[in-house]
Amino acid sequence: MFFIYLHSLCDDILEVNRQMFPDSSIAAQMALKRKKCSEVVKVLGDYLTKKLAIKLQKNKFSLIIDESTDCSSDKACALVVKYYDKESAQIQTAMLDLINLYDGNEGASGESLFNLILKCLSNHQIPLSNMIGFAADGASNIMGSLNSVTSRLRKQVPGITIFRCVAHSIHLCSSEAAKTLPRKCEDLIRNVYTFFSHSAKRKHQFKDFQLFCGVKPHKILHPCATRWLSLLKAVERVVEQWQPLKLYFNDIKLEEKLESVDKICEALESKAIYAYILFLKYILPHLNTANLIFQTKGPTLHIAHDEISKLYLRLLNFFCLPHVLQRQKLSDVNPADPSIFLPVNQIYLGEDIHALFQNREFQNHSLVTEVKETCRAFLIKVCLQIKKRFDLDNLLWRLAACLHPKNVINPTTRLDMPSLTQLAKEVPRINNYNMQELADQWRDIAWETFPDEVTDKKYPIEIFYQYVLSLTDISDKAKYESFAHFAMEVLALPTSNTDVERLFSKFNLIKRKERSNLKLDTIKSLIHLQEYADEIRKEVYEDMLSLV
Incomplete structure (x- = not known):
């Protein structure tokens, strides 16, 4: 070999x-x-x-x-x-x-x-x-x-x-929204990395400040230029190292006499920049989580509608009135409509910012309103981009959700979807099935008893359908062969x-x-x-x- x-x-x-x-x-x-x-x-x-x-x-x-x-x-x-x-x-x-x-x-x-x-x-x-x-x-x-x-x-x-x-589209949504935040936020992350990236001496000197502040001596991370969502790890690291970074750059400011150092010092002293960095630390995981779901190797078509809808609703919930979101169809919500906005003081931007703004120095401070309005603009932009790039009423996505194991084994799913005819019409090139046979198998399988290990969401969906294929009748003939093959062909359609x-x-x-x-x-x-x-x-x- x-x-x-x-x-x-x-x-x-x-x-x-x-x-x-x-x-x-x-x-x-x-x-x-x-x-x-x-x-x-x-x-x-x-x-x-x-x-x-x-x-x-x-x-x-x-x-x-x-x-x-x-x-x-x-x-x-x-x-x-x-x-x-x-x-x-x-x-x-x-x-x-x-x-x-x-x-x-x-x-x-x-x-x-x-x-x-x-x-x-x-x-x-x-x-x-x-x-x-x-x-x-x-x-x-x-x-x-x-x-x-x-x-x-x-x-x-x-x-x-x-x-x-889908993953690329989520990246573009966040990249467009980033333009609403001050450019100095991203510049700070990149400038700090660049300053240390090619100097062993600077890294060694910085360790002394990390030890003094009782912070773990972690390296400053590189934010990828072509993947804006990769900014999260770099943001988290800068927040973790914020205090030693402030002390270090203030200490070398007079010695280095570099414009880049002056810009870094100015940003590190800015309470607004610190608040925006904390906001990014809170909001980026929500976008990253959705992005990573669609980067998995297994099928994702059956969860596409739910995951995009959940992301959109979660983002709207940060700045919109809850009763509006409850009574309106999600695709009909206009994220830019001021009439559905929460009062500025009720906008939630994460526990770190909430705790920061509870400090006495921020009481009745105009900076609080400024930061919250800017962060709201970011959220509005993200939501508008999601609405633009994703069809929240995508029929194929909505119908494909019925192939999720939890919906297959739930008899009440048949009330909304008595057969798979509508789904089959959305994928006309998967047309080599007898629709009556497919409908009968779809309705009968709801009454089968499945072991927990094949329906557990931690396991690949292929395990569930392989088990479905193994089910036989009294004559040892596969009971749900057509349904299982049809479902797997549909799930094999790529979303990214x-x-x-x-x-x-x-x-x-x-x-x-x-x-x-x-x-x-x-x-x-x-x-x-x-x-x-x-x-x-x-x-x-x-x-x-x-x-x-």
């Missing part, structure tokens, strides 16, 4: 072989140079791609795409597929292809990306009729209403289900493109400065080998060994 280890591309391959084959002197002497090693990796990668293509020729699948630029400034587009494999009764995610957009291709225009998708499916003999869903971020070349990938897919694949990445982002994380670990000459075909094969590593360890395929 030496091919499992080829992805290391180790220069000292002989040493690796000695460790792998201690009982074979012949195998221990086997050596591969870079070119031969790359060719072997490509052959194995092609084999795994063919295995995946065979699966997609027989199963419905969704396509997820994204683009990224690597360390050598090459721009690649990754095509990831998500599908329900009836043989294993599992939802699978795998890379189909990795394409250089400017090496023999026409770039990243909507037309070019669409042609690349068609070419890829054609090369692997995967019928376009099997595609049921598509997901990507909100880039105009992919998601635009005209001359984009999705506009062409809707014409070529009628009834296809299109998803704009985070699977592609995870793939690019692997890509960047493989192709880095020290290995910048690696070709895209080799990287693609290495990723395939990594994806199938567990499967390869369980069983060595004889036909795969014959290729080596």
Whole structure:
């Protein structure tokens, strides 16, 4: 099984072989140079791609795409597929292809990306009729209403289900809302990190101030420039280190004589900036939690409606009158309507700010009103962005919630949803089921008794549906086969493109400065080998060994 280890591309391959084959002197002497090693990796990668293509020729699948630029400034587009494999009764995610957009291709225009998708499916003999869903971020070349990938897919694949990445959309909502806060808040977080980032001396000096204040000597964290929600960890760390930071920068202010130090000192002395930082520490976890839910590897379609609605309602509840939210339909609430606002003094912005404003120095202080109004503007902006980017009445999302195990086993769910016909109409490309049979199984399953371990929310939803498939009647025939297969095909529809982002994380670990000459075909094969590593360890395929 030496091919499992080829992805290391180790220069000292002989040493690796000695460790792998201690009982074979012949195998221990086997050596591969870079070119031969790359060719072997490509052959194995092609084999795994063919295995995946065979699966997609027989199963419905969704396509997820994204683009990224690597360390050598090459721009690649990754095509990831998500599908329900009836043989294993599992939802699978795998890379189909990795394409250089400017090496023999026409770039990243909507037309070019669409042609690349068609070419890829054609090369692997995967019928376009099997595609049921598509997901990507909100880039105009992919998601635009005209001359984009999705506009062409809707014409070529009628009834296809299109998803704009939920996690990316939440990030954009918070990024837009951040513009309502003073720029000095984010500048402070970034300036403090930058000041310490490349100086061991400054870090060492700062430790003395941390010890003096009785604060743990933690490092200042880096806020990611492209992911605004990553600001949370950096904000929490600055709040934790606020007092030693104030003492340190006031101490070095005259010595350093830098404009950046003056700005940091000014921000650290500002009570308003401190209040806004505390607000960010409180509000960002609410947004991060929702974001992380849609970055999980498992299905999330069945919880999308509830999670987005809960986030929206939670944010509205900070600054809106409760009785208005109780009597109005959530999608009809206008977050910018002043008539539904709570009085400024009743706005709740977290326990830290509440405790801060209870201090005597803030009694009847205009700063309190100013901070609360600015934070309310942030909340209004977030809510407006959520309402703009998410359809709170999305019928597919609302109907797909019935596939949640808690709703499947609850007989009262059938009062609102007596059959799955309406859900089936929302996913017209999943159309190979007898609707009467599906309806009967949907109604009958509510009266089954399920063990706690398959309905517990801590366990993957696949466990529940695998158990459903195992239920048989007196003639040993699966009782709910159609329902289980239909449900899993619907749940396999992607709500985000985070699977592609995870793939690019692997890509960047493989192709880095020290290995910048690696070709895209080799990287693609290495990723395939990594994806199938567990499967390869369980069983060595004889036909795969014959290729080596």
